[in-house]
Amino acid sequence: MDMEGYVRQRLDSYNENDLKDLLSQRIREYKNISQDKSLLMAESVIDEVKTTLNLKNADDSFLKEITEVPKADIAMGEMGVGSRGAGDFFVHRKIAEIVSSTNTSSLVNPSEQDDGGVVKANSPNDELYITTAVDGIHSRLSEYPFLGGFHVTRATLRDICVMGADPVSILSDVHLADDGDVGKIFDFTAGVAAVSELVDVPIVAGSTLRVGGDMVLGDRFVSAVGSVGVSNYPPTARKGATDGDIILLTEGSGGGTITTTALYNGFFDVIWDTLNVNFVQASHALFEADLIKDIHAITDVTNGGLRGDAHEISNTTGVGLEFYEEKIRKMVAPNVLNMLEKLDIDPLGVSTDSLMLIVPPEIVDDVKNAVSSAGVDISEIGVVNTSGEPILIKEDGSSDKLVPLFREAAYTKIKKLVGETTPEDFEIMKEKVQKASDNAICKKEKVINHIRGN
Template sequence: MDMEEYAKRSIVEKKPKTETIEKLSDIILYYKDIGNEKARLLAKAVIEEVETTLEIDNDLTDYYKTNIHMGEFGVGSRGKGDFYVHSKIAEIIRNTDCQSLVNPTAQDDGGVVKVDDTYYITTAIDGIHSRLSDYPFLAGFHTARATLRDVCVMGANPVAIISDIHLADDGDISKLLDFTAGICAVSELTGVPLVAGSTLRIGGDMVLGSRLVGGVGAVGSSKNIPQARSNAKAGDVILMTEGCGGGTITTTAIYNNYPEVIDKTLNVQFIKASQLLNDYERIENIHAMTDITNGGLIGDCNEINKTTGLGIHLNYDKIKNLIDPSVLEMLDTLDIDALGVSIDSLMIIVDGQAKDEILELLTKNNIKCDVIGQITNTSKTIIEYEDKCEELTPKFREAAYTPIKKVVDNLYDENYDENIKIIDKATLSAINKKNKVVKHIKERKL
């Protein structure tokens, strides 16, 4: 519970201060056993701080208000709203005078810079799955695995892991330890060390509760040009490895009571497959790799279409056969579209002449893999079923995989076209602020 936000809303809405103090004191006592007097002192201090901040009138402390909320626009839900906001973040980066080989403008899995004409350095970061806060070991495991995966698919070998953990004021310290142990389990299984990190409280003293958030990052290096999605070519063959799921499938299993599926997600097969391919002698025949995570195949194919201008033709039966049977059974039983959730498979886009050799390499190492389609020049993703073909387009959100997501799917009215105009203005405002501050600091010559 965000005390600062509660106090700010109450003040803006001109609620009586005595009423705000009483209600905030009750909320504090719900979380903390500190007695009425101390709760009231804390409530008063929160209100005093917030009142002070509301008196500040400064461009640096203000920002353009869209009045469009994260959940309302589907940010973080791996649908078209989320993809659009990420494109706006990329726009700010594109309007920054600082260069890299691959950055978020490519909507790729990781970013890449070149160092002294010899090495390519790849970085990636992934956030904790929001519904794994009460399952810190699983949160750490899957976040670490995800960030290593993002480095691997760019053609780099991961060399280090970093961690950033934020735990709310009433969170049990053991969550920090279990989260770290989850990261270190992946570290030990892959031989990539956890080398640095940060540990903080969410909102300092202002946020009550036990919510755990944060992220895990990874750094990798290679001597090869990164395998960005933009390298895909018409006529390329698309391979996919077996998917057992990660954080999303674990969350689905927990909140729908399929505990037996959780164990299926605990593996590092994806990373081993990526490392095998990164060491492949004719790596130039592997044009691109990506993990099937952001909104499932629907999301990833859409990003490839936008980045390359090319199309994709997929075979549904081949895809279905590469999803772990227990995972697929759970998704089918719960009526969750397997194409719209993260199944953590590896998608490999290769020169057609190399596909048999690559399939043999993976099979020999006990990694299940098959051809699921090809790259076309249609600029669309088409999926082929036994009796029909359909265009695969991103929905507003990824497939709803928990009971609350099924409700949220129908909670908001979609004003997508109007909202993007407002978000465009907010993006321009942020770029202008950045330019103004940079100019001001340069002119000071400090």
């Protein structure tokens, strides 16, 4: 529970003494303390919030401006942010616009909507490309820190691998709410360390904080894991896809999303399918075979499933992608596919954590042999053409355009209640989000000019 947010929402509509009593009751739901102490805590929270509100009356108009949020009046859940669908992709493009407005240079940045970013280092002897990536723990794995740590570490290492880089280090950032058991931190770190040891990539740095400090009650656990990779070759970004290329896919058994699906729908045995490092092993095999430099593009089937990835690749590059449904289904681990079918979840709309490679025809066999040598199944699932659209050839011979849903395929009961359909006012929502993004860029420019003395 966010006490600060709780007070801010009610301060104008509640008598202060009533609000203090109400908040103190909520505090005692989480903390075993006396009524007197809970009232003192509530009073302190209210006082702190009221003090910050005085900023609105400050004489410094510029300070007031930069401390006010450029609101979109659209909530995260309304827009589907984090749900890996059309709304989420739109917001990420707005984030990319803010990043691009800095006019700093990199080979791959958020504007490409790739998994990791790449810069070229000044190396006296040869070319050196540095890739960085960061991923957050799956929100529904807060109660299962080891699994959360394991899968978020795999995720960030995948993001390094798909850019054609070799992972060299891991960083961990942990946030546990005030009432959380310290053991959660250790459990999460053990999950991160398990992947670290399995793939021989060291954990080199990190940070440990409380969620919201003293202001947030409960034991919610959130975290992120980052990684760094290096390569002597240019990145295998999505924009490298070329007409005539063959699309290959490794078998996917899922990560955080599939684990969450299994946990909250009672398919507990499927969790074991997800506990592997096949993705990194397959990528390492491509390094060992010196094939990375010849591969045109690599991505992982995560954000919104293959539907989302296909749409983003086509949207970014302008090429067309033709996929074969029957071949794709064979590349989903049998236990995982069985679970998805029983739960009526679209396998093309969720993260299966497959490795998708877009390669020129002449190296298809070499790539397949290298990946297979690492014990990972791989198959041809499609081709790149000039149609400009991602198309799915269905098992009955008909075809459909692959379009991401507003949210990724619903894989828990509450997600099914929230739904996947696009809101009727989506275009209006986008306009509001665009305005908030523009305002954020404007604020950034004003602050930079102020600091530079302009």
